[in-house]
Amino acid sequence: MTEELRIGVFICHCGINIGGVVDVPAVVEYASTLENVVHAERNLYTCSSDGLESIKSAINEYELNRVVVASCTPRTHEPLFRATCEEAGLNRYLFEFVNIRDQCSWVHMHELEKATEKAKDLVRMGVAKAALLEPLEELTSEVTPSAVVIGAGISGMTAALSIAKNGFHVHLIEKKREMGGMLRRLYKLYPTEELAAEFLEQRIKAVEEHERVELHLSASIKAVEGYVGKFKVILDENGAEKSIDTGVIIVATGAKEFEPEGLYEYDGEKVITQLQLEEKLKRGDSKLDGIENVVMIQCAGARGEVVGYCSKICCMNAIKNAKLIKEANPDINVFIAHNELQAYGEEYELYYRDAKKAGVRFLRFPLERRPKVIKSEGKLVVDVFHERLQMNIPLEADLVVLSVPLVQNPDAEKLSKMLKVPLGQDKFFFEAHVKLRPVDFATDGIFLCGTAQGPKDIEESISQGYAAASRATIPLAKGYVSSEAIISSVDEAICVGCGICESVCPYGAVEVVETEEGRRAKVTGVKCKGCGTCGSSCIKRAIKMHHFTDEQLIAQERTALVTEEVVS
Amino acid sequence: MKEGEVKIIGFLCNWCCYAGADLAGVSRFQYPPNIRIIRVMCSGRVDPVIILDTFLWGADGVFIGGCHPGDCHYMQGNYYAEKKIEMAKRLLKEAGVEPERLRLEWVSASEGERFAGVMREFTEEIKELGKIKFEKDEMEAACIAAADYRLRILATKEKELLEEGNKYGEVFTRHEMNRLLDDMVREEYEAKKILLKLKKPKSVKEIAAELNLKPNVVFRHIMDLRRYELIEVHEIRDNTPTYVAKVEEGGE
Ligand SMILES: Cc1cc2nc3c(=O)[nH]c(=O)nc-3n(C[C@H](O)[C@H](O)[C@H](O)COP(=O)(O)OP(=O)(O)OC[C@H]3O[C@@H](n4cnc5c(N)ncnc54)[C@H](O)[C@@H]3O)c2cc1C
Ligand code: SF4
Ligand code: SF4
Numbered sequence: 145m146t147e148e149l150r151i152g153v154f155i156c157h158c159g160i161n162i163g164g165v166v167d168v169p170a171v172v173e174y175a176s177t178l179e180n181v182v183h184a185e186r187n188l189y190t191c192s193s194d195g196l197e198s199i200k201s202a203i204n205e206y207e208l209n210r211v212v213v214a215s216c217t218p219r220t221h222e223p224l225f226r227a228t229c230e231e232a233g234l235n236r237y238l239f240e241f242v243n244i245r246d247q248c249s250w251v252h253m254h255e256l257e258k259a260t261e262k263a264k265d266l267v268r269m270g271v272a273k274a275a276l277l278e279p280l281e282e283l284t285s286e287v288t289p290s291a292v293v294i295g296a297g298i299s300g301m302t303a304a305l306s307i308a309k310n311g312f313h314v315h316l317i318e319k320k321r322e323m324g325g326m327l328r329r330l331y332k333l334y335p336t337e338e339l340a341a342e343f344l345e346q347r348i349k350a351v352e353e354h355e356r357v358e359l360h361l362s363a364s365i366k367a368v369e370g371y372v373g374k375f376k377v378i379l380d381e382n383g384a385e386k387s388i389d390t391g392v393i394i395v396a397t398g399a400k401e402f403e404p405e406g407l408y409e410y411d412g413e414k415v416i417t418q419l420q421l422e423e424k425l426k427r428g429d430s431k432l433d434g435i436e437n438v439v440m441i442q443c444a445g446a447r448g449e450v451v452g453y454c455s456k457i458c459c460m461n462a463i464k465n466a467k468l469i470k471e472a473n474p475d476i477n478v479f480i481a482h483n484e485l486q487a488y489g490e491e492y493e494l495y496y497r498d499a500k501k502a503g504v505r506f507l508r509f510p511l512e513r514r515p516k517v518i519k520s521e522g523k524l525v526v527d528v529f530h531e532r533l534q535m536n537i538p539l540e541a542d543l544v545v546l547s548v549p550l551v552q553n554p555d556a557e558k559l560s561k562m563l564k565v566p567l568g569q570d571k572f573f574f575e576a577h578v579k580l581r582p583v584d585f586a587t588d589g590i591f592l593c594g595t596a597q598g599p600k601d602i603e604e605s606i607s608q609g610y611a612a613a614s615r616a617t618i619p620l621a622k623g624y625v626s627s628e629a630i631i632s633s634v635d636e637a638i639c640v641g642c643g644i645c646e647s648v649c650p651y652g653a654v655e656v657v658e659t660e661e662g663r664r665a666k667v668t669g670v671k672c673k674g675c676g677t678c679g680s681s682c683i684k685r686a687i688k689m690h691h692f693t694d695e696q697l698i699a700q701e702r703t704a705l706v707t708e709e710v711v712s
Numbered sequence: 713m714k715e716g717e718v719k720i721i722g723f724l725c726n727w728c729c730y731a732g733a734d735l736a737g738v739s740r741f742q743y744p745p746n747i748r749i750i751r752v753m754c755s756g757r758v759d760p761v762i763i764l765d766t767f768l769w770g771a772d773g774v775f776i777g778g779c780h781p782g783d784c785h786y787m788q789g790n791y792y793a794e795k796k797i798e799m800a801k802r803l804l805k806e807a808g809v810e811p812e813r814l815r816l817e818w819v820s821a822s823e824g825e826r827f828a829g830v831m832r833e834f835t836e837e838i839k840e841l842g843k844i845k846f847e848k849d850e851m852e853a854a855c856i857a858a859a860d861y862r863l864r865i866l867a868t869k870e871k872e873l874l875e876e877g878n879k880y881g882e883v884f885t886r887h888e889m890n891r892l893l894d895d896m897v898r899e900e901y902e903a904k905k906i907l908l909k910l911k912k913p914k915s916v917k918e919i920a921a922e923l924n925l926k927p928n929v930v931f932r933h934i935m936d937l938r939r940y941e942l943i944e945v946h947e948i949r950d951n952t953p954t955y956v957a958k959v960e961e962g963g964e
Pocket of ligand 3: 684
């Protein structure tokens with residue numbers, strides 16, 4: 145296609161913002177001398193309705209097939225100018241933005257001549273790129289109107305139910321024979337102290353009874369293919385293989401308790417974890433017959449001992465269990481040896497005070513001097529260095545309870561590879577952005593909630609379950625997804641199928657596949673975000689990053705450097 | 713840009729550094745007008761070939777701006793950018809150009825003041841280095857070497873080699889990796905230089921003298937270049953063969 149290039153250039157005064165520094169008429173005059181430029185004009189405000197009108201009429205009058213606007217910044221105004229081009233019948237990607245305000249007039253306010261010089265260079269570069277622009281189209285694809293939720297703990301059940309109530313079919317996939325996750329093993333729940341079993345029962349019933357939730361118990365994920373709107377999840381359900389089509393996926397696989405092997409004389413009998421204590425209490429041993437002294441040790445294995453992070457829930461959990469023991473049997477002495485104590489929010493603070501009132505004793509140790517458990521002749525002593533008294537206090541104990549952190553399930557890594565979503569430093573699933581996108585993965589169409597993402601209590605797990613469900617419902621309700629037009633593509637004639645591109649793409653958007661010609665890389669347009677990292681990594685330079693092609697970048701750079709032809 | 717002024721080209725990622733440059737403007741932080749900025753979506757997009765081409769065409773400095781580690785809009789693009797820029801610096805050094813002329817900085821969208829500061833500092837540094845000087849042949853060789861698949865594999869796979877080892881499970885130390893990179897870059901660069909010299913037929917001895925390399929080194933490269941069918945024997949002169957580069961169709 146060798147159509148004649150007809151470029152129009154519009155230079156904005158931006159009131160005095162640009163016009164007060166850059167000699168705009170001189171830049172317009174200069175622009176009109178550039179190759180392929182058939183029209184150049186200036187506007188007081190190109191983004192005003194007058195300015196936009198004049199772009200549109202110039203496109204018609206001069207039969208422009210490329211438009212360059214030199215004004216503020218593409219980060220705020222590109223969509224507007226692109227839309228204007230489109231309204232005049234020009235493909236929106238045949239537009240090029242030149243920034244002569246934020247990156248020129250505003251930063252060289254006292255060097256008028258040089259700023260004008262720079263504006264000319266920038267316009268020349270923009271025109272050079274515009275000459276190489278190609279029309280692009282955004283892709284849209286349909287969304288399978290159902291969801292897959294992996295993990296039927298409280299967060300997964302919440303998410304599944306919420307999506308089902310929104311009118312979509314949900315596949316809830318659980319590797320165990322029953323739903324409930326961690327809560328199945330707990331006794332009572334802070335801060336309400338209701339029985340975990342009762343709490344769960346109602347929720348399990350709601351999930352089981354909902355007509356749009358399809359349960360897959362004793363099921364494990366074998367493979368995941370596709371992209372937002374069109375995922376395919378292959379299951380092994382009770383030994384039988386099943387394939388599920390789905391539009392979105394939610395990861396709610398929870399976490400497990402850290403096993404403190406080799407720490408604090410842990411033996412699972414006299415030195416146990418909080419979870420083992422819960423199970424003991426749940427079995428009806430809530431009075432802890434025969435036990436006089438209980439010592440709980442906080443941050444066991446956490447905050448630098450084995451894992452680096454704070455597990456968040458252990459303080460409240462220890463307070464809960466200490467209080468329950470004390471209330472059931474006031475004769476038992478219960479100590480909590482801790483470093484910090486996280487009882488945030490009014491409710492938890494009050495709960496902590498209640499525990500104190502019930503007679504639970506708190507001792508603070510410095511993190512560098514953690515308590516020691518000494519076992520001799522069947523007796524246990526916990527040696528706690530008391531921070532305020534600056535002395536060691538030996539506490540006799542019949543039962544030592546370690547508050548150990550939540551850690552990631554060992555099979556999470558496999559799942560993360562299948563889904564092509566990342567695990568963070570602490571091995572928990574890693575969200576796209578801690579504040580702005582807390583329940584999204586960077587990959588479109590995959591979301592997360594609950595302790596799979598990091599330690600949290602039930603309230604937070606449920607909130608995240610709702611949040612993930614509502615995020616996941618967006619593409620389902622819309623019925624289609626549209627993707628970037630600015631994506632990469634592979635020249636199969638040059639590609640040798642080495643797979644380097646695949647290894648750098650953060651979205652699994654480029655993959656090496658078998659073709660008739662052999663192994664070749666292929667870009668899935670809907671997945672690609674247009675970063676271009678694959679292109680600059682490709683060993684054969686076979687990848688074209690549209691709208692930021694090698695030719696375009698080189699044209700800009702060379703045009704900036706070569707000034708000879710443009711003696712004005 | 714006027715003759716005499718130093719010329720700087722900047723490639724800034726849309727999400728962080730470009731936004732930081734905009735913020736410098738919004739806040740009216742002033743800096744020297746020597747830079748011409750080219751927007752890319754991710755610093756990971758910047759190909760070493762393009763960087764070296766920019767120098768070849770006369771830039772006195774090249775500035776790449778990306779997001780701080782961990783902040784990349786595309787997760788890891790800035791990590792790969794760093795590796796590519798290290799590769800480009802090695803090649804610059806081979807071509808006899810100060811690697812400091814190429815600079816990578818992480819600037820966030822909120823660091824407008826810092827962007828202006830970095831611009832002032834970098835422009836000052838380039839002014840001190842003065843106008844760029846190089847032999848055209850040498851920079852061309854560096855450009856071609858940057859397109860070589862072996863160097864490109866190394867630049868991308870460095871992390872894996874350091875962390876997971878090669879296919880034999882040998883994990884490289886940082887020191888070994890640096891040596892490997894230095895060696896490979898030198899080899900590639902020498903080979904590309906020889907290739908450029910062979911636009912006209914020459915013997916091993918002649919090349920060795922022209923490029924100031926040992927004849928046995930040149931001979932090894934000649935053998936490799938022949939194996940890859942990039943050069944051929946031109947004629948045998950007094951028992952000494954001369955070689956010439958094959959003319960590639962559509963080549964530069
Ligand atoms: C000792 C202890 C006491 C606690 N006490 C309280 C309390 O009193 N109050 C409170 O608010 N919070 C408490 N918590 C925290 C609470 O347990 C969690 O917040 C909650 O269980 C998180 O729910 P979840 O659904 O995210 O994960 P989980 O409950 O862990 O559920 C995850 C589910 O996913 C399944 N799964 C995992 N991997 C896969 C896979 N690959 N494929 C399919 N299925 C998979 C698991 O089998 C499990 O059923 C306590 C935690 C502990 C350890
Ligand atoms: S441009 Fe970026 S997102 Fe698209 S395929 Fe290449 S690496 Fe992946
Ligand atoms: S890196 Fe380039 S040559 Fe290798 S598979 Fe990807 S596109 Fe093909």
